[in-house]
Amino acid sequence: MSNVQTENSHFTEKIDLRLIHLPEKQKITVLDLCSADGKLWNSISRLTDKKITVIRVEKQSDKKGIYLRGNNLKFIPSLDLHDIDIIDLDSFEIPIRQLDEIWRCHDVRGKIFFVTFIQSIYGGLPIRMLEPLGITKKMYNTIPTLFNNKGWQLFKAYLVLKGIDHVKYYQFSKKYYLTFKVKN
Numbered sequence: 001m002s003n004v005q006t007e008n009s010h011f012t013e014k015i016d017l018r019l020i021h022l023p024e025k026q027k028i029t030v031l032d033l034c035s036a037d038g039k040l041w042n043s044i045s046r047l048t049d050k051k052i053t054v055i056r057v058e059k060q061s062d063k064k065g066i067y068l069r070g071n072n073l074k075f076i077p078s079l080d081l082h083d084i085d086i087i088d089l090d091s092f093e094i095p096i097r098q099l100d101e102i103w104r105c106h107d108v109r110g111k112i113f114f115v116t117f118i119q120s121i122y123g124g125l126p127i128r129m130l131e132p133l134g135i136t137k138k139m140y141n142t143i144p145t146l147f148n149n150k151g152w153q154l155f156k157a158y159l160v161l162k163g164i165d166h167v168k169y170y171q172f173s174k175k176y177y178l179t180f181k182v183k184n
């Protein structure tokens, strides 16, 4: 079995989720923190008459188009998010470090997020998602499956701590494609 990660599994649903939840304004700026070749937002731009500007970040160097190359964690603190309407985190994992860093460095009130939440094949959860919920490393390591089986519920509880109590999503097994808007 191949363990190559597929950049665009469930592409249709990812597009659909974003198209349905675009802001009402005509000109939209997107910060795409896991852009790969930028196919997702290229496709969305073709499917709407809104004018979409995309600022792309991608850690791999062989991708198409113009983007900031490197680990998005390196860029998050210094990016100016003032004019950004949408933050897209279409990662291969659970982008808790990115979410924590965005909240730590920026005022994200009113912004729309699109996030891909994928539990790894072994189902492990990042301890930094659990600790704010009162689950210590020791508790987690004692009986990880107890927590791993509740990964999505725990992620939603983590978001509640950030003031997000309402998410819309598509689910395919342990993959969740979600969106939320941060309250003003």
Ligand SMILES: C[S@@+](CC[C@H](N)C(=O)[O-])C[C@H]1O[C@@H](n2cnc3c(N)ncnc32)[C@H](O)[C@@H]1O
Pocket (backbone or CB within 6 Å): 006, 007, 008, 033, 034, 035, 036, 037, 038, 039, 040, 041, 057, 058, 059, 060, 070, 071, 072, 073, 090, 091, 092
């Ligand atoms: C699922 S793909 C994204 C597909 C993309 N949305 C598109 O339109 O084709 C995930 C991408 O995120 C990139 N990535 C993962 N972690 C990253 C990080 N910490 N910083 C920057 N890029 C990252 C990967 O290299 C990969 O290209």
